[in-house]
Amino acid sequence: MRILIVDDETKIQLVLKEYASFEGYEADLASNGMDAIEMAKKNDYDLIIMDVMMPGLDGFSAVKEIKKEKDVPVLMLSARSEEYDKLHGFEIGIDDYVTKPFSPKEVMLRVNAITRRNKKKNDLRKYNGLVIDMPGRNVYVDDKKIELTPREYELLFYLVTNEGIVVTREQLLSRVWGYDYFGDDRTVDTHIKMLRNNLGPYRDYIVTARGLGYKFEPEKK
Numbered sequence: 001m002r003i004l005i006v007d008d009e010t011k012i013q014l015v016l017k018e019y020a021s022f023e024g025y026e027a028d029l030a031s032n033g034m035d036a037i038e039m040a041k042k043n044d045y046d047l048i049i050m051d052v053m054m055p056g057l058d059g060f061s062a063v064k065e066i067k068k069e070k071d072v073p074v075l076m077l078s079a080r081s082e083e084y085d086k087l088h089g090f091e092i093g094i095d096d097y098v099t100k101p102f103s104p105k106e107v108m109l110r111v112n113a114i115t116r117r118n119k120k121k122n123d124l125r126k127y128n129g130l131v132i133d134m135p136g137r138n139v140y141v142d143d144k145k146i147e148l149t150p151r152e153y154e155l156l157f158y159l160v161t162n163e164g165i166v167v168t169r170e171q172l173l174s175r176v177w178g179y180d181y182f183g184d185d186r187t188v189d190t191h192i193k194m195l196r197n198n199l200g201p202y203r204d205y206i207v208t209a210r211g212l213g214y215k216f217e218p219e220k221k
Helices: 010-022 033-042 059-069 083-091 104-117 150-161 169-177 185-205
Strands: 002-006 026-030 047-051 074-078 096-099 124-127 130-133 138-141 144-146 206-209 213-216
Touching: 002 010, 002 033, 010 026, 010 104, 026 033, 033 047, 033 059, 047 059, 047 104, 059 074, 059 083, 074 104, 083 096, 096 104, 104 150, 130 150, 130 185, 138 185, 150 169, 150 185, 150 213, 169 185, 169 213, 185 206, 185 213
Parallel strands: 002 026, 002 047, 047 074, 074 096
Antiparallel strands: 124 130, 130 138, 138 144, 206 213
16 A cells, blocks of 8 residues: 655654555655645545645645545644644544644554545454445344444444554544533443443453553454
8 A cells, every 4th residue: 555644854754754665655755745746636546644844834734635536535734733723624524633742553554544534445343243245234242143222233343443543532423422511521422331241242442541541452363
């Protein structure tokens, strides 16, 4: 798979390229938004890692231009953590947002999660007796199909596609309930409890990260 890394800091470019190669990705590099647009026009990328603050043309503007021609997944990087920046990024179609300073390992975990979500082929996840048919939106526990509410399924879907990554309650509220939802953390906790009950013997695959949120961490097959 081929990705494009866009950042005006050479050190960040090289570190991310090295980690990407460890994960089996071929990585191209660009130092500004204009170069990123031209490279995205000429090449087909499975994902773009895009910095926000760059000289000349910022990352948001570059993403808008790229999205006009190609529906490529985007992971944004930014030194700013303001909520507006994150919301604006998701409004223009990015897939995830990481705030600097960051762990390159976490960035690659998120890259892997995004590329898994965007695979065109059938996506059937098997975790011992828990089987999740992602495109068909069906869940089986020990060969028995279980019925989940739309919210429960979306929670499970998001946790599974971010396997091994702690997802905060705020992220779950914004992604599953929507950015205009004004509920509190207890809403997430209540639905996680119901989801766990439905998963029966596999309830412990949803792990609580105290003070942060949850992650999907199944037992190894």
